[in-house]
Amino acid sequence: MTQILNAKPVVQAMKENLQQEVAALKAEGINPTLGIIRVGSRPDDVYYENSIIKNCDNLGIATKTYPLDLNISMEEFTKVMTGVNNDSTVHGIMLFRPLPKQLDEEVIKHLISADKDIDCMNPLNLAKVFEGDMSGLLPCTPAACMETLSHYGYNLSGANVVVMGRSLVVGKPLAMMLLKENATVTMCHSKTKDMAGIAKKADIIIAAMGRAKMIDDKYVSENTVVIDVGINDAGDGKMCGDVDYDAVVNKVSAITPVPGGVGSITTAILMKNCLRAARKKHW
Incomplete structure (x- = not known):
């Protein structure tokens, strides 16, 4: 049975840690x-x-x-x-x-x-990520993907991960963060040949193409874990991801919903970065 990787328990666990950090900072x-x-x-x-x-x-x-x-x-x-x-x-x-x-x-x-750039807009913060230094302020959406995988207990070491999308906002920094955890990363994009064939062999697919419902059941297997970063207009007034959820949900091992998935975790990452910035300033 497919596991639905909902954001709520991830956010709750993060908030408990964040509350402790806020209390520690205020005590100082x-x-x-x-x-x-x-x-x-x-x-x-x-x-x-x-x-x-x-x-x-x-x-x-x-x-x-x-x-x-x-x-x-x-x-x-x-x-x-x-x-x-x-x-x-x-x-x-x-x-x-x-x-x-x-x-x-x-x-x-x-x-x-x-030092205050909690959404990782400044190239200096991105440069740290590309150097493998994850101690600074991390881009929120890639960090939310990593937080999700960590919370649900996925071991990335040696895992075959396909990242769909090569933007500086998500795809490229996410690939660096995955490599830091010893994943084997394949990056796909709009010019990739046989993307479905490549994706079908993956342990984990992370969809960040920015195209509504692009990923259907041709891209997945029963062992695939799907992390859907997309936030798109479904055309009927509702929100959808880059993955055709209804076509895929019963044919994969696990999947994040949209809404209620990765996007819901990014706000918690923002606050985590703010606390990290506050702590760094007063070291």
Whole structure:
């Protein structure tokens, strides 16, 4: 019978550890604080911001919000970011993306303090991951995948893992994190020949292509563990992953649902990174 790898027990276990870390920091006189920068008022951004604030409140992490006008100039944005970078009471910075066209993300990713960059936007943090150093701030979605596999007890050493997608946000850093755990990693992408054939031989498939329901039963076997990173519009007002869940769920060993899977764990990873940043600042 297929095991459903739900996020709820993973998040609960993480929160118990995070609460202990918050208590330890506060006992040392450190009040961990997250700064949230949001440009414009996209409904999904506002919803996610409120969710982050609620989760921070539940853990005892303070928040400072910086709602900015959608038409803010690059000069004004730079002043805000510099101010948050220099604010010693803010330990982590969360910047909502995508940004409006007048804001140059290629410049901004270098502007955000690497020590406060809890969403791993600054190339310095990504560089550590590619060097095999996982002690710093880790990209949230790849870290959520790793947290899921760890919580459910999957031994990655020697495992044949196929990562579908090669973005700097998910695929590439995730491959480095898997290699750190001694997995054997194959990366597939839009130009890969016979992706289904390659995937079918995998112990674990991690789908991060950004294409709704792309992965069907041709890609899996009864022994496959499927981690679905995708968050897509299913076309009927509902959310779906990169995996055709209904076509696959009864034909694999285990699978993460969408919603209720990897995406639900990323907020906990953000808070974990914020606490890590707070601890590092006061070492």
